[in-house]
Amino acid sequence: MITELIINAFLVTLMMGIAISLLKTRSVIFTVILTSAYSLVAALMFITLDAVDVAFTEASVGAGISTILFLAAMAYLPKEEEKNLNSQFLPALSCIILGAILIWCSYDLPEIGLATAPIHLHIVPDYILGSKNDIGIPNVVTSILASYRGYDTFGETVVVFTAGIAVLALLKNTKTPKYQNKSKFKKKVGKNV
Amino acid sequence: MYKNPILRICTKILFAPIILFGLYVQFHGDFGPGGGFQAGVIVASAFILYSIVFGLKEGKKLLPEKINLFLLALGALIYAGVGITSIILGETFLSYNSLGTNAQSGQHIGILLVEFGVGLTVSNVMISLFNSFAGYELDKG
Numbered sequence: 393m394i395t396e397l398i399i400n401a402f403l404v405t406l407m408m409g410i411a412i413s414l415l416k417t418r419s420v421i422f423t424v425i426l427t428s429a430y431s432l433v434a435a436l437m438f439i440t441l442d443a444v445d446v447a448f449t450e451a452s453v454g455a456g457i458s459t460i461l462f463l464a465a466m467a468y469l470p471k472e473e474e475k476n477l478n479s480q481f482l483p484a485l486s487c488i489i490l491g492a493i494l495i496w497c498s499y500d501l502p503e504i505g506l507a508t509a510p511i512h513l514h515i516v517p518d519y520i521l522g523s524k525n526d527i528g529i530p531n532v533v534t535s536i537l538a539s540y541r542g543y544d545t546f547g548e549t550v551v552v553f554t555a556g557i558a559v560l561a562l563l564k565n566t567k568t569p570k571y572q573n574k575s576k577f578k579k580k581v582g583k584n585v
Numbered sequence: 586m587y588k589n590p591i592l593r594i595c596t597k598i599l600f601a602p603i604i605l606f607g608l609y610v611q612f613h614g615d616f617g618p619g620g621g622f623q624a625g626v627i628v629a630s631a632f633i634l635y636s637i638v639f640g641l642k643e644g645k646k647l648l649p650e651k652i653n654l655f656l657l658a659l660g661a662l663i664y665a666g667v668g669i670t671s672i673i674l675g676e677t678f679l680s681y682n683s684l685g686t687n688a689q690s691g692q693h694i695g696i697l698l699v700e701f702g703v704g705l706t707v708s709n710v711m712i713s714l715f716n717s718f719a720g721y722e723l724d725k726g
Contacts, residue, residue, distance in 0.1 A: 444618040448610075452626045457711055460633055464718035528689040529615045529696065537620060538696040542679040546664055549703050553661045556710030560654075563717040 399440060407433050418473045424462045431455040441504070445533045587638050596638040603631035611704050615696065621703025628704070629711035641719050650716070653709050660706030667698050 407430065414426045431454030438447035502509035519536050527535040537545055587593065611624035636644030667679065674683040681695025682688040 445620070448618045448623050452623045452630075456630060457626045457633075460630070461711075461714055461718060464715055467719075468721070526688070527692040527696070529693070531615055531617060533618070534614050534620055534696065534700075535692075538699050539681065539692055542668075542695075542699060545699070545703065546668065546679065549661055549664050549706050552710050553657065553706050556657060556706075556713055559714055560717055563721050 396440070400437075403433055403437050403440070407437075418475070420466055420469055420471060420473060421463075423473075424459060424466060427462070428455045428459040431458075445531075592638050596634055600631055600635060603634070604628060607631065607704075607708075611700065612697070614700055615693070621700040622707055624700075625704040625707025625709075626711060629708040629715075632708075632712050633715045636715065636719065641716065645716070648712060650713075653713050653716070656705050657709035657713060660702045660704070660709065663702035663705065664699055667695055667702070671695070 410426055410430045410433065414423060414430070417423055417426065431450055435447045435451040435455065438444075438450055506512075519540055520532055523529060523532045523535040527539055529535045607624045607628035610619035610627060611621065614620035614624070632644065632648055635647060667681070667684075669678075671680055671683060672678055676683050679695075679699075682691045684694045685691035
């Protein structure tokens, strides 16, 4: 119990330190690296909650590939953020009020791991008990993701696919279709010959 | 593109194990943590590492753009195809029971195919995102 408390306190302190230094820094590369570090600490936090699949995804997607993509996109940005000249009072006030409301609401949450929490009573028992007989897979997360909730995962895949296509459509700078270029090339070659 | 021999040799040594780890995560997702999304990202990272060290041109030689886009669409198609197949076999969309000889083996085959589709789409989307970011030229656009 006490070790868990120490680990959680350490991770939360680390997260807060990263968040504060994220606010302070103006350099874009530090922002990218700190975001990656934040994701890594979040992944560790998911491990302490025994959510290994989520931690794996957070580490590979949040800390890994998105950092690389940010770095690749960073080449087209100025190195330093511009200084904000607007008043910081109103944003800070709204953040503090929102945070206070969230902390206040968190007292109504059931204790972590409580078996009688509402989320563990609705449909989850069916999934956990059924996973072995219906599907025969030890990892319940996979059986929910791919079979019980296969339709949702299909939607996610289509979202990833659509996002990829959209970025390609935006960044591919082919001003003229290829066949036009070819016909121009032929004409030029023909004239020269 | 880097001329440093340490980087180049390390990339060549690391490339195959990263792909192998990606395949392990992909096909071991039924038994441990992992699955299509994570495996796709890991496989994509191997190709992106290759592109960073050897240059975008060599990376595109390794995985030509046409094949990349084809596989990107194929992943989503495999997923949808499994759903349509179970409709043809007389079930609802994406219920895999009739894909195998009994319900459990049908579920196994269905989950394996679906995760493979997810992995294919995710890895190729990530590779094409990196390629389009890294290959974007400001003066052209």
